Amino acid sequence: MAEPALRSATVSVLVENESGVLARVIGLFSGRGYNIDSLTVAPVERDGSKSRITVVTRGTPMVIEQIKAQLDRLVPVYKVLDLSEGPHLARELALIKVIGAGEKRAEALRLAEAFRARVIDATTESFTFELTGATDKLDAFLDLMRPLGLAEVARTGVAAIARGMKTIY
Amino acid sequence: MTETDGNGTMDGTIAAAEQMSSGSEALLRALKAQGVEVIFGYPGGAVLPIYDAIFQQNAIRHILVRHEQAAVHAAEGYARSTGKVGVVLVTSGPGATNAVTGLVDALMDSIPIVCLCGQVPTHLIGNDAFQEADTTGITRPATKHNYLVKRSEDLVRVVHEAFYVARAGRPGPVVIDLPKDILIAPAPYREPGEAEHRSYRPRTQPDPRRIKEAVALLKRARRPIIYAGGGVINAGPEASRLLTQFARMTGFPLTATLMGLGAFPASDPLFLGMLGMHGTYESNLAMHGCDVMLNIGARFDDRVTGRLNAFSPGSKKIHVDIDPANINKSVAVDVAIVGDAAAVLRALIAAWREDSTPPPREALAQWWERIGLWREKKALRYEQPAAPGSVIKPQYAIERLYQATQGRETYVTTEVGQHQMWAAQYFKFEQPNHWMTSGGLGTMGYGLPAAMGVQVAHPQALVVDIAGEASTLMNIQEMSTLAQYRLPVKVFILNNHYMGMVRQWQELLHGGRYSHSYSEALPDFVKLAESFHAVGLRARTVDELDGVIAEMLAVDKPVIADICVDETENVFPMIPSGAAHNEMLLGPGQDSPGRPGVTDEGMALV
Ligand SMILES: Cc1ncc(C[n+]2csc(CCOP(=O)(O)OP(=O)(O)O)c2C)c(N)n1
Ligand SMILES: [Mg+2]
Numbered sequence: 001m002a003e004p005a006l007r008s009a010t011v012s013v014l015v016e017n018e019s020g021v022l023a024r025v026i027g028l029f030s031g032r033g034y035n036i037d038s039l040t041v042a043p044v045e046r047d048g049s050k051s052r053i054t055v056v057t058r059g060t061p062m063v064i065e066q067i068k069a070q071l072d073r074l075v076p077v078y079k080v081l082d083l084s085e086g087p088h089l090a091r092e093l094a095l096i097k098v099i100g101a102g103e104k105r106a107e108a109l110r111l112a113e114a115f116r117a118r119v120i121d122a123t124t125e126s127f128t129f130e131l132t133g134a135t136d137k138l139d140a141f142l143d144l145m146r147p148l149g150l151a152e153v154a155r156t157g158v159a160a161i162a163r164g165m166k167t168i169y
Numbered sequence: 170m171t172e173t174d175g176n177g178t179m180d181g182t183i184a185a186a187e188q189m190s191s192g193s194e195a196l197l198r199a200l201k202a203q204g205v206e207v208i209f210g211y212p213g214g215a216v217l218p219i220y221d222a223i224f225q226q227n228a229i230r231h232i233l234v235r236h237e238q239a240a241v242h243a244a245e246g247y248a249r250s251t252g253k254v255g256v257v258l259v260t261s262g263p264g265a266t267n268a269v270t271g272l273v274d275a276l277m278d279s280i281p282i283v284c285l286c287g288q289v290p291t292h293l294i295g296n297d298a299f300q301e302a303d304t305t306g307i308t309r310p311a312t313k314h315n316y317l318v319k320r321s322e323d324l325v326r327v328v329h330e331a332f333y334v335a336r337a338g339r340p341g342p343v344v345i346d347l348p349k350d351i352l353i354a355p356a357p358y359r360e361p362g363e364a365e366h367r368s369y370r371p372r373t374q375p376d377p378r379r380i381k382e383a384v385a386l387l388k389r390a391r392r393p394i395i396y397a398g399g400g401v402i403n404a405g406p407e408a409s410r411l412l413t414q415f416a417r418m419t420g421f422p423l424t425a426t427l428m429g430l431g432a433f434p435a436s437d438p439l440f441l442g443m444l445g446m447h448g449t450y451e452s453n454l455a456m457h458g459c460d461v462m463l464n465i466g467a468r469f470d471d472r473v474t475g476r477l478n479a480f481s482p483g484s485k486k487i488h489v490d491i492d493p494a495n496i497n498k499s500v501a502v503d504v505a506i507v508g509d510a511a512a513v514l515r516a517l518i519a520a521w522r523e524d525s526t527p528p529p530r531e532a533l534a535q536w537w538e539r540i541g542l543w544r545e546k547k548a549l550r551y552e553q554p555a556a557p558g559s560v561i562k563p564q565y566a567i568e569r570l571y572q573a574t575q576g577r578e579t580y581v582t583t584e585v586g587q588h589q590m591w592a593a594q595y596f597k598f599e600q601p602n603h604w605m606t607s608g609g610l611g612t613m614g615y616g617l618p619a620a621m622g623v624q625v626a627h628p629q630a631l632v633v634d635i636a637g638e639a640s641t642l643m644n645i646q647e648m649s650t651l652a653q654y655r656l657p658v659k660v661f662i663l664n665n666h667y668m669g670m671v672r673q674w675q676e677l678l679h680g681g682r683y684s685h686s687y688s689e690a691l692p693d694f695v696k697l698a699e700s701f702h703a704v705g706l707r708a709r710t711v712d713e714l715d716g717v718i719a720e721m722l723a724v725d726k727p728v729i730a731d732i733c734v735d736e737t738e739n740v741f742p743m744i745p746s747g748a749a750h751n752e753m754l755l756g757p758g759q760d761s762p763g764r765p766g767v768t769d770e771g772m773a774l775v
Contacts, residue, residue, distance in 0.1 A: 072493065
């Protein structure tokens with residue numbers, strides 16, 4: 001039997017901001033053998049009572065449905081929203097350190113401008129860029145920086161939200 | 170919300186500060202408010218303040234077990250036989266880790282438990298203090314939910330919430346980790362409130378559109394089957410009553426999972442018996458050949474489905490479950506109904522009456538004819554030689570036990586192995602909540618402590634643990650608890666000197682190489698019983714059996730009945746792992762329907 005094709009899903013989870021909640025979500029993924037491509041979490045309510053977790057995951061359509069149902073049955077979860085089911089915005093931020101001199105250094109700066117990466121730190125032999133965008137834009141930029149002296153990367157993982165008036169609430 | 174941390178939900182009034190009692194006293198008050206009558210526990214340093222508070226009150230009874238695992242199984246037995254939440258109290262570190270098997274058992278079988286664990290004081294957490302364990306970390310995947318109480322003002326709210334979580338939706342075990350300083354410091358009290366939980370609000374009422382779709386399928390079904398599971402039992406006796414009503418008004422055949430036995434009267438002609446790996450011939454073939462399947466409160470467990478791609482290939486499937494995560498998990502279904510089994514059955518009954526489509530009576534009659542032919546095969550038959558001195562067949566021992574218990578309120582628990590399957594096949598259950606077995610986890614050592622919990626809840630009833638000699642030894646220390654509390658549990662051991670279920674797999678799948686499955690150096694169970702202040706009995710041959718059963722039932726004390734049975738008997742029918750329902754192996758002298766499909770893939774399955 002041919003396995004159904006895998007799909008990528010970006011799922012936002014609104015949770016009670018209590019200790020252990022992130023461990024529950026991560027434990028669910030590892031315990032049931034689901035993939036995590038990226039995961040971000042931060043409080044989103046003014047009083048700090050709720051956090052939003054965004055997970056990018058991969059699986060067959062049946063597995064993705066399972067993941068959502070399993071997340072939803074966790075006690076501190078308020079809401080699970082599969083953003084990839086509709087139009088949505090997904091952004092990631094990366095801090096990228098490139099070390100080099102001469103023509104390579106100049107080329108790195110030119111490409112950074114084309115990608116609208118900001119220089120947030122510089123020495124005579126290095127740049128640190130800040131780049132925000134969709135995951136594939138970040139990947140493309142990193143591929144270009146590799147031969148130009150890419151030394152270190154820090155990425156936040158994806159934060160995502162639905163387009164238009166739709167909210168998670 | 171009345172709390173500054175924004176965590177209050179179970180709204181209630183916080184008692185005035187001057188009335189504040191210690192955390193332990195507030196805890197007991199909250200348990201009492203939750204209707205707790207009995208706690209199964211074992212003391213230790215971290216929970217001494219709770220034991221002190223228990224000492225000074227009379228409302229809640231404490232049963233001192235001999236091992237924390239047994240405390241959880243006892244609470245499971247109590248919960249399953251009463252429909253209430255079972256409560257456990259254990260100390261930090263080893264107390265909590267010993268409870269883990271019981272917690273996972275309750276998680277797998279959806280049993281509502283609140284387990285209170287002692288913990289080192291908050292300022293020592295993380296310091297590798299004496300008897301410290303990361304209990305919330307260890308039990309996170311072992312529970313439905315768990316809590317670590319770090320502030321006195323959260324204590325009582327957490328207790329009330331834990332009871333709600335344990336019983337709401339799909340029930341399960343909840344751990345509350347209680348640092349010792351929280352138990353000593355004053356804690357505010359509040360009554361349990363009515364307010365909904367902040368985030369956990371499982372759906373119980375079904376979507377009416379799905380009910381309509383289901384009834385439309387069921388009305389047109391030519392070869393229907395109802396497949397009932399433990400969810401019907403968990404939904405309360407009313408759900409079993411409604412299931413019986415629905416089956417009788419439709420005239421559909423009904424099969425039940427191991428966990429669902431008792432949800433429908435076994436004596437009803439509509440009942441086909443248990444299904445699955447050791448289910449009846451007629452149940453499994455009816456599942457395989459049906460055109461519409463109504464699964465209510467079961468989860469398409471692998472013991473039931475056999476090889477997935479051959480599972481009931483031609484049927485439309487309706488799945489009723491309180492837990493949406495159970496739906497479309499392993500088997501894709503056509504109609505998914507999320508809701509409480511009783512609520513769904515009520516809606517199905519109403520919609521069935523409303524829909525005027527006449528069911529295809531002739532097709533249904535033909536279906537019953539086919540089922541009748543399968544039934545005639547009598548795949549559960551076995552030969553019991555009658556001559557005095559003949560060896561006892563385990564199936565016969567259970568049938569005789571069943572007959573001897575007729576007319577008495579009887580609860581049956583089991584250990585895990587062949588005896589468990591024979592109990593499921595040959596003991597007939599007419600009512601829910603009278604059958605407790607470890608289904609999902611298959612925990613040897615479950616039956617004796619579970620029986621203890623049942624007997625605590627039903628002091629006048631007959632409680633029998635149908636056991637294997639190997640399993641019994643896993644929690645045999647509880648005989649001491651039985652003696653202390655005068656709990657007249659009957660441990661009915663089908664002693665085959667083997668881990669019979671292991672031996673059976675070795676015989677059928679591993680070339681008869683009986684690696685480490687012989688129960689070497691067994692104790693003398695009669696003397697063992699006597700040393701635990703119980704009555705020990707033994708039946709060696711078939712002519713001794715009835716006398717031993719009669720004596721066991723007559724004494725008002727705990728009993729171990731050592732029933733020496735045929736060591737080589739196997740459980741049939743059997744669907745080997747990885748085989749399909751129509752590839753059942755039948756007992757000696759019976760033709761199996763398909764090629765017994767033991768594949769390499771199947772060998773890798775459990
Ligand atoms: C705690 C635990 N360990 C191991 C097993 C695997 N296992 C399943 S059945 C069984 C043998 C049980 O033997 P016995 O209690 O004598 O029952 P019988 O099958 O002989 O009736 C074993 C070892 C288990 N289910 N639980
Ligand atoms: Mg045995």
